[in-house]
Amino acid sequence: AQSVTQLGSHVSVSEGALVLLRCNYSSSVPPYLFWYVQYPNQGLQLLLKYTTGATLVKGINGFEAEFKKSETSFHLTKPSAHMSDAAEYFCAVSHSGAGSYQLTFGKGTKLSVIP
Amino acid sequence: EPEVTQTPSHQVTQMGQEVILRCVPISNHLYFYWYRQILGQKVEFLVSFYNNEISEKSEIFDDQFSVERPDGSNFTLKIRSTKLEDSAMYFCASGGLYNEQFFGPGTRLTVL
Numbered sequence: 001a002q003s004v005t006q007l008g009s010h011v012s013v014s015e016g017a018l019v020l021l022r023c024n025y026s027s028s029v030p031p032y033l034f035w036y037v038q039y040p041n042q043g044l045q046l047l048l049k050y051t052t053g054a055t056l057v058k059g060i061n062g063f064e065a066e067f068k069k070s071e072t073s074f075h076l077t078k079p080s081a082h083m084s085d086a087a088e089y090f091c092a093v094s095h096s097g098a099g100s101y102q103l104t105f106g107k108g109t110k111l112s113v114i115p
Numbered sequence: 116e117p118e119v120t121q122t123p124s125h126q127v128t129q130m131g132q133e134v135i136l137r138c139v140p141i142s143n144h145l146y147f148y149w150y151r152q153i154l155g156q157k158v159e160f161l162v163s164f165y166n167n168e169i170s171e172k173s174e175i176f177d178d179q180f181s182v183e184r185p186d187g188s189n190f191t192l193k194i195r196s197t198k199l200e201d202s203a204m205y206f207c208a209s210g211g212l213y214n215e216q217f218f219g220p221g222t223r224l225t226v227l
Contacts, residue, residue, distance in 0.1 A: 043218045044218040101146060101210060
């Protein structure tokens with residue numbers, strides 16, 4: 001079984017400040033890890049993913065995340081927040097199954113950016 | 116850029132009625148999924164579909180639910196007899212290599 005824990009259902013940062021959204025996972029096999037963003041009344045957009053290889057992955061809109069196996073973490077960061085980053089962010093984990101890579105999502109973190 | 120599309124964007128139905136939610140996945144993808152998100156809660160996996168059959172399903176996906184890929188392009192989710200608790204946003208996703216899943220914009224289902 002796999003699970004995802006996102007610390008903080010709501011995070012507020014000032015425009016230009018560092019964004020740090022925390023994600024810890026539990027998986028009995030090597031995980032595939034993802035961050036998705038959901039803007040109001042829209043679907044889920046893939047921000048970045050980790051499958052294998054380099055543990056620091058870069059995504060769209062200046063976001064990046066680092067896979068730390070020893071800490072079972074995959075925190076999302078962005079050096080400087082922009083107003084347009086206000087959205088809900090979901091961390092997800094999956095692994096290869098029999099014809100399925102079903103995603104298990106965390107509860108999400110709503111990011112507010114204060115001008 | 117290819118994208119997953121879903122219709123309708125909003126469906127209102129009476130309890131006990133059947134609904135069909137439609138999705139057009141990205142054309143060269145092999146894996147297809149339905150997820151749902153009840154208002155204020157996390158996104159939950161319902162079912163995955165590969166090689167023209169269900170590959171995995173969750174506890175939520177009971178006998179009231181079914182999926183089909185009738186014509187090689189559309190991917191549908193049918194709820195036979197809707198309940199109030201089926202009210203949610205339903206997302207279709209499709210995936211190719213490397214386990215990436217691309218989500219559609221969702222169908223908001225309201226059961227009255």
